[in-house]
Amino acid sequence: MIIFGEINCFGFCLETSSIAHLVALFFVISIALLAASFIIKRPKQRLQTFVSAQVAVLLAIAATFYTMKCSEMLSFYLYLAYVGITGILIFGVVRFYDRLMIKRLDAKPAGNIMEWVQKFVNQLASATVYYYDSAAPRAFAAGRSIFVSIGLLEVLDDDELKAVLAHEAWHIRNNSRTPYLKQLAIMTFSSHKSSEIEELADSFAASIAGREALSSARNKVDKVFI
Amino acid sequence: MVKLDQINLSKDGLTKFFSPIEAEILRALWNEGEMMTSELTEKTSIPLTSIAGTLDRLVKAGYATRRVENISGRVRYIYSPAASEEEVANEITTKILDNLVDAFGPVALENFSKYSDKK
Secondary structure, X not given: OHHHHHHHHHHHHHHHOOOHHHHHHHHHHHHHHHHHHHHOOOHHHHHHHHHHHHHHHHHHHHHHHHHOOOOOOHHHHHHHXXXXXXXXXXXHHHHHHHHHHHHXXXXXXXXXXXHXXXXXXXXXXXXXXXXXXXXXXXXXXXXXEEEEEHHHHHHOOHHHHHHHXXXXXXXXXXXXXXXXXXXHHHHHOOOOOHHHHHHHHHHHHHHHHOHHHHHHHHHHOOOOOO | OOOOOOOOOOOOHHHHOOOHXXXXXXXXXXXXXXXXXXXXXHHHOXXXXXXXXXXXXXXXXXXXXXXXXXXXXXXXXXXXXXXXXXXXXHHHHHHHHHHHHHHHOHHXXXXXXXXXXXX
């Protein structure tokens, strides 16, 4: 088995290396930080500990890389690639996804056609509301933008629209946490239900616009707004 | 269906060329000229959830046009037919005749002249 050969080789190289204790230290720190990120409740600090844990793992890998004299490093290359890709996903794509959607949908600021919409969202989150040309009533959040179709603006009354906007604004406020939770779920192979996130967004929307407005908005929108 | 690549000869009238919902919307637009979405759902009694996607399709295929208007603080689509009933009939006829000539050549042409003689 190649993988056992690699582990043996890794152990051997580590024993003979002078910076073995450094590698061990980085691994211990990263595991401690990862454990801490599970316990900490506040989203921002949780994210920070999680990122630091990743950085510590990267440092440990870099030190191991330096120590290793053997060539079979496939598994470490793979992990490195994995960390790189997830890093790009979290901090790249998620951040610029809304720019992509604005272009694709040819979306325009909703403040142009309904002034109060942008003002209402400003009170809840720092996000821009865009509308796009479609009769199908739909709404979704991406990056720091909320997208609503003209069809949605047509069918909802003001209270219902407020409920939908509050729901999406909640997503924006927690977007920094959501992709991180999803990535954590992949890394730890635990299931993280997106319906839980939707429920949280709904209870926030209900507290802003009222439960009645929220449920009547849900009945009017053909695809459930996400 | 809107693109005329599926013609169903067993159906009646416009539904030979359009889906029933598309045909009803086009018929309403030709009769009324300009219509809001709410007027369309009322006139055709098709629920909004079914009509919305069809309206997007008709606009994309170029059979209807729409503009956005702000009517007393509310955003509304105003739909109008992109072409008159005659123009659409003309387009469909030309396209089918082209296809008949393309498929059967002289036989199709011979039948056209027989048909016009009969008339």
